Amino acid sequence: xxxxxxxxxxxxxxxxxxxxxxxxxxxxxxxxxxxxxxxxxxxxxxxxxxxxxxxxxxxxxxxxxxxxxxxxxxxxxxxxxxxxxxxxxxxxxxxxxxxxxxxxxxxxxxxxxxxxxxxxxxxxxxxxxxxxxxxxxxxxxxxxxxxxxxxxxxxxxxxxxxxxxxxxxxxxxxxxxxxxxxxxxxxxxxxxxxxxxxxxxxxxxxxxxxxxxxxxxxxxxxxxxxxxxxxxxxxxxxxxxxxxxxxxxxxxxxxxxxxxxxxxxxxxxxxxxxxxxxxxxxxxxxxxxxx
Numbered sequence: 001x002x003x004x005x006x007x008x009x010x011x012x013x014x015x016x017x018x019x020x021x022x023x024x025x026x027x028x029x030x031x032x033x034x035x036x037x038x039x040x041x042x043x044x045x046x047x048x049x050x051x052x053x054x055x056x057x058x059x060x061x062x063x064x065x066x067x068x069x070x071x072x073x074x075x076x077x078x079x080x081x082x083x084x085x086x087x088x089x090x091x092x093x094x095x096x097x098x099x100x101x102x103x104x105x106x107x108x109x110x111x112x113x114x115x116x117x118x119x120x121x122x123x124x125x126x127x128x129x130x131x132x133x134x135x136x137x138x139x140x141x142x143x144x145x146x147x148x149x150x151x152x153x154x155x156x157x158x159x160x161x162x163x164x165x166x167x168x169x170x171x172x173x174x175x176x177x178x179x180x181x182x183x184x185x186x187x188x189x190x191x192x193x194x195x196x197x198x199x200x201x202x203x204x205x206x207x208x209x210x211x212x213x214x215x216x217x218x219x220x221x222x223x224x225x226x227x228x229x230x231x232x233x234x235x236x237x238x239x240x241x242x243x244x245x246x247x248x249x250x251x252x253x254x255x256x257x258x259x260x261x262x263x264x265x266x267x268x269x270x271x272x273x274x275x276x277x278x279x280x281x282x283x284x285x286x287x288x289x290x291x
Contacts, residue, residue, distance in 0.1 A: 002071060002098065002130070002158065002181055003199040003221065004036030005213040007206035008044035010252055011058055012261040018054055020061055022261050027065035029260070030206075034214035038062055039100055039202050041075035043137065044248045049266040055087065060094040073130060073202075077102030081117050088125040098128040100160060100202070105138035111146045122153050129155055134162035134185060144168065148175035160185040160202045161193070169196035187213075187239045191232045194220035204247045205239055208254040209287055238283030244276045254280050257290060 007030055012019040030038060040062040041047045041055050050058070059074045066072050074091035076099040078084040088099045104117055122129055131150065135141035141163070150156045158181025161168055166189060169182055183200045184193035190201040199221065206213040212231055219228035242250035249265050253272050256263035257280070263271060272280070284290035 001199075002037055002073065002183065004217040005034075005206050005210065006037035006039050006073065006183070006200060006202045007035055007210060008042045008202050008204050009038050009040045009062065010207050010248060010255065010261065011041065011045045011050065011054075013264040013266070014262055016264075016266075018057065019262065020057070023058065023061055024065045026207075026260065027062055030210050031066070031069050033210035035070065035206060035210045036200065036214060036217070037071040037073060037097075038066060039073045039075065042077075042100055042132075042202070043075075043102075044204050044207070044251070045075060046248060046266055046269075047075050047077070049269075052087075056090050056094075059091050059096060063095045071097035073098045073100050075100050075102075076121075077132060079104035079107045081120050084117075084121050085124045088121055088127060088129075092125055092127045096127060098130060098157070099125065100130045100132050102132040102134065103138045103140050103142050105140070108140050111143060114140070114142055114146055115149055118150050118156060119153065122150075122155050125155075127155065128157045130181070130183070131156065131159045132162070132185065133159055136162070136164075144171040144175045147172055151176040151180050157181055158183060161198075162186050164189060166192050166196050169193055169198055173197045188236065188243075191216070191220065191225070191228055194228070195225055204251050205235060205242055207251045208242075208258060208260070208284070209235060209238065209289060212287065234287050235283075237286045238280070238289075241276070241279035241283035244279055245272055250276065250280055253277060254284055257281065257284060 012022040074096040076087035162185030216231040
């Protein structure tokens, strides 16, 4: 079962190219720090600006480096169903444990179109599928009722919910069943999400604070929400700072401050402003990650 803290893994670059040596080191570090899984080539992994070859290379390298020690949920989302099928089948071929498939952005499909899209991917690939519902980016919202229809398919096993609506967790549990895996896609509300019935978070901040977020998720799974809240309070300024500008830019800068990887991102994203850098540094200090 997928649960706990699953970093939405960044894709490190050096001089515009994939930095695979650093990527492998990050996988080892996350395993040592207690992360419960890895999610490469999602939005935080800069999937929109990776070539198809780069996308496939990152998935293959992360699977190889993880070597079965923790699950790898490979990003396989696209607004082109055929392309999403191809990415999902590649992830299956290199040994990923599951795929994360976002609701198709820009096209604005109907709910029936969403069912057709996810069903086609399900039928073409043997891996478990996590639906990624993020209407703020995709401009389409999968309703709980639509999700319940998809949950009837044997390999559609859960959702990464980035709606920010904590009532959704209850609605989805009632309609999809208690075994349907619900993972938060929003660090700032992950504690409350779990209290409503979630079992973990696909986290941006976990790229820089994996141990703390793994501990927070473990407390939630054990029912100790007071201990989890103490960690959430410690991390809240960092969550907010990272998302002041696009989250992957903020978290890559934070990682660079700890010597984990370069802060380099690809256009159209650009480096943080000095004001936001100061906020991130303050958040790192508040979390006890930076002196």
